[in-house]
Amino acid sequence: MAEDRTQQGPTGGVAPHLTIPSRGGQAAVEFYQRAFGAEVLRTMPAEDGERLMHAHLRINGGSVMLHDEFPEMNGEQDIVPKGVVLHLQVDDADEWWNRAIVAGAVPVYPLADQFWGDRYGQLRDPFGHSWSIGATIRKG
Structure with missing residues (x-):
């Protein structure tokens, strides 16, 4: 049976995809629910069971995606968001x-x-x- 990919991500437009530092992905999902009334459309844990590989949220009618940082994939650690x-x-x-x-x-x-x-x-x-x-x- 094929995996259900509904709500995996937006179907059009532009959606921010946030990198969350320090294994805080699940905490970020919970914060956005409390702070901005986010609706969780989909989450996918990483294979290590400790990090969040992907989350798709709806906030104020728009899509926001996020994931924990994965320094083993891009060499960066402790990402500090800026410029957006x-x-x-x-x-x-x-x-x-x-x-x-x-x-x-x-x-x-x-x-x-x-x-x-x-x-x-x-x-x-x-x-x-x-x-x-x-x-x-x-x-x-």
Whole structure:
């Protein structure tokens, strides 16, 4: 019987694929569930039984994939994420922000009303990845 590959990954668009340092893949899945309401579509453990080979999550309607780092495959260890910010455009920035902070995210750029018309801020998750949260400021 063929392996069911549904929900293995997105079927179109662009999806971030995060490398999680220090064998934190499963903890990252759990954090994203608490912080961003992630729905787990699929997980695949590595053959060593200790690391996560692949996870496919749905966050705010979009796909995010992640895996533990595998230094034996690319020679890198202790990957420090930088240079990318994952943006969440949401209905209520304060609700999403507060939920992420309670789950363990750290504010980097405070959530505030911005000149371009969004309530916007940036935070860092416990695995080093940067996220921004924004919502259109409601008038009235």
